[in-house]
Each structure stands twice: as structure tokens, then as C-alpha cells.
Amino acid sequence: MKLSIIVPVYNMAGEGKLNHCMDSLVAQTIEDYEVIAVDDASTDRSLEVLREYERRYPEKVRVLTYKENKRQGGAKNVGLKAAVGEWVGFVDSDDWVTPDYYEKLLRKAQETGADLVGCDYSLVDHYTMEVGTVVRNNSLDQTGVLTGKKRRLLLMRPGSMVIKVYRRSVILENHLDFPEGIFYEDNCAGSVWSLYFTHFEKVEEPLYYYYQRQVSTVHSVTEEKCRDRMRAAELLYAECDKRGFLSEYHAELEYRFTELYYTNTLFSYLSGVEKPKLSFVKELRKGMAGRFPQFEQNPYYLEYTGEAERKLIRLQGKSELLFWLVYHGKRKIWSLRAGKL
Numbered sequence: 001m002k003l004s005i006i007v008p009v010y011n012m013a014g015e016g017k018l019n020h021c022m023d024s025l026v027a028q029t030i031e032d033y034e035v036i037a038v039d040d041a042s043t044d045r046s047l048e049v050l051r052e053y054e055r056r057y058p059e060k061v062r063v064l065t066y067k068e069n070k071r072q073g074g075a076k077n078v079g080l081k082a083a084v085g086e087w088v089g090f091v092d093s094d095d096w097v098t099p100d101y102y103e104k105l106l107r108k109a110q111e112t113g114a115d116l117v118g119c120d121y122s123l124v125d126h127y128t129m130e131v132g133t134v135v136r137n138n139s140l141d142q143t144g145v146l147t148g149k150k151r152r153l154l155l156m157r158p159g160s161m162v163i164k165v166y167r168r169s170v171i172l173e174n175h176l177d178f179p180e181g182i183f184y185e186d187n188c189a190g191s192v193w194s195l196y197f198t199h200f201e202k203v204e205e206p207l208y209y210y211y212q213r214q215v216s217t218v219h220s221v222t223e224e225k226c227r228d229r230m231r232a233a234e235l236l237y238a239e240c241d242k243r244g245f246l247s248e249y250h251a252e253l254e255y256r257f258t259e260l261y262y263t264n265t266l267f268s269y270l271s272g273v274e275k276p277k278l279s280f281v282k283e284l285r286k287g288m289a290g291r292f293p294q295f296e297q298n299p300y301y302l303e304y305t306g307e308a309e310r311k312l313i314r315l316q317g318k319s320e321l322l323f324w325l326v327y328h329g330k331r332k333i334w335s336l337r338a339g340k341l
Helices: 014-026 046-056 071-082 101-112 149-156 168-173 185-194 223-242 250-272 278-291 299-304 307-318 320-340
Strands: 003-009 033-039 061-065 087-090 116-124 133-135 164-167 199-211
Touching: 003 014, 003 046, 003 071, 003 101, 014 033, 014 046, 033 046, 033 071, 046 061, 061 071, 071 185, 087 101, 087 168, 101 116, 101 164, 101 199, 133 199, 149 185, 149 250, 164 168, 185 223, 185 250, 223 250, 223 278, 250 278, 250 299, 250 307, 278 307, 278 320, 307 320
Parallel strands: 003 033, 003 087, 033 061, 116 199
Antiparallel strands: 087 164, 116 133, 116 164
């Protein structure tokens, strides 16, 4: 079989979201592929919807299910164990793709000899097949045979895993999988997986529709999710340690850990959680300093982290309380300015 498409599903029956996704997958222009829909212990009608697609498209759709919720990483692992395709792709169950999505990615692989192929995606807030806001997911300087700088760039910026296809033999040979039971499993897996593929290519088109509902950031960012991102960073470090990559990619992994565990989590927590706690902010800094005490000297940190963020982080290193007061003072000013616009 040419391709296995793995779709983790949890409570996506409402508003036709799961139907939009599955309709786009059963309509792919390639032949000889399977859709493995993994119901992650849904409590709505998702499994019923999936069984209907399995009944209507028995030659294309397989439905797997279990009783205990494993989150997306666990569902993807179940799908990986069942997959038989030469290639593997992942799709989130509230997203959808163009009819020729997989045809174009696999054609690029055949033309170039790549074992990993991606594309861009279209950010939309409603169901449509018209292109929305185009998000460039990977850069062209990451493409080609992955040696030296290209591999290091891909390790630090692996991009979304749902807008790629992966040669399954690489996954099997290197025992690649996903962390289970947490959000942000791709933040760990994407970087680890990038170290094993040898040739990455990209189709310069937005072939994937990423659905993002317009909701308040305050309600979408939680301490639980922030802790899961911290956990993803810890798992990335542990996995790279186990696989012997820490020495060769020390600077890159230090920066990737800094982003996931600390800087991204710190500022999303402070700006997104309704009632942030100083104790959590202190915990973040302590955990970062304990793993990589010299992270502020990292060349990638100095290049990629904005000066405003670096100033605040330096301030936190000197005084947690002063950092807390200054940051919230700035937020109040930003809020007042926004109210006048």
C-alpha cells in the first residue's frame, strides 16, 4: 500500500468538523491508500460518524477505538502500529485538505528521492476550500539532503507534523513514536524525528486547511497546557539523551528546550492565563536554570529571541518580583493603548 493517513479523533462530531475532515480524505486523487481513524475514547457521536465512513468506504477507511483517553500522541501511536503504507501522514480531525494534497506530496518525493515532504497551510476560521491566511511552515533553506546546517535548522524548527508525509521504513527502523497523555506531543516528536530523516523537500502551496476557531486567548491557555509544554521539552531532552544526540546537537537542543520549556511557556502563560501565579513563574525559571544555566549565552537564543523578551528574562534572573511588577505594568499600558485604537 502506498499511504496510511492517521487521524486521531476526540469529540469532533459537532458542527460537521469531523465530516469535513473525512470527506476530504476519502476524496484524495491518489490510489492505494488507507485512512486509519483512531477514536480516542470520544464521549460524543464521533465514533458513530467514523463507523458510517467505514461502512461507506470499506476499501479506504479503518476505525480503531479503545476505552481510555490517550490524547493525540497515544491515538497516533495506535495508528502507527496499524499502518501498512509505504508512507505515513497525519491529519487533525478538525482540519481538512485539498483533494490533491497527498498526490502532490508523494509526487515530490518520487521526483526528488526525499523521505520527508511537507507544504504550507491555510489558516481558516470556518469551513471553506478557499485559501485563507497562508502560513509558511518550513523554509527552503531547510530542504534538500539533510547534512550540517539544514539538519540543525530542521531540528530547531521542525514545523507542524500534520503537513508532511514520512517514509514509514524510517519510523520503523528507528522506533519513532509520540509522547502519550499530554498536549504538544508534536513539539517533542517533530524535533526527534527530524534527526533520522535524510532528505526533506517541500511543495510550495497551502494544501492543508488548519481550522482555528476565534476564541479569547484567556480561555484557551491554561496552566495544564503550559505544564504539558514543559513536559514535552523534558521528554525531548530525555529522548535525545537516550538516543545519543546531546553532544552533537547541544546548542540546538539547548535552544529548543529554552523555547518550549521556558520562553514560549512563560509569555503565553502570563498573557493568556486569567489569574497567573508568581509561584509558577518562579518554577519555570528554576527549572530552566537547573537544566541549562547558561542558556542566555546560546547563539541561537541571541539571534532568534527578541530583544524585549531578552530584557525581561534578564530582569527575571535578577529579581522575580521586579520582573513580575514590570511585566504587568507593561501589560496594563498595552491594554490601555489597545483600548484607544
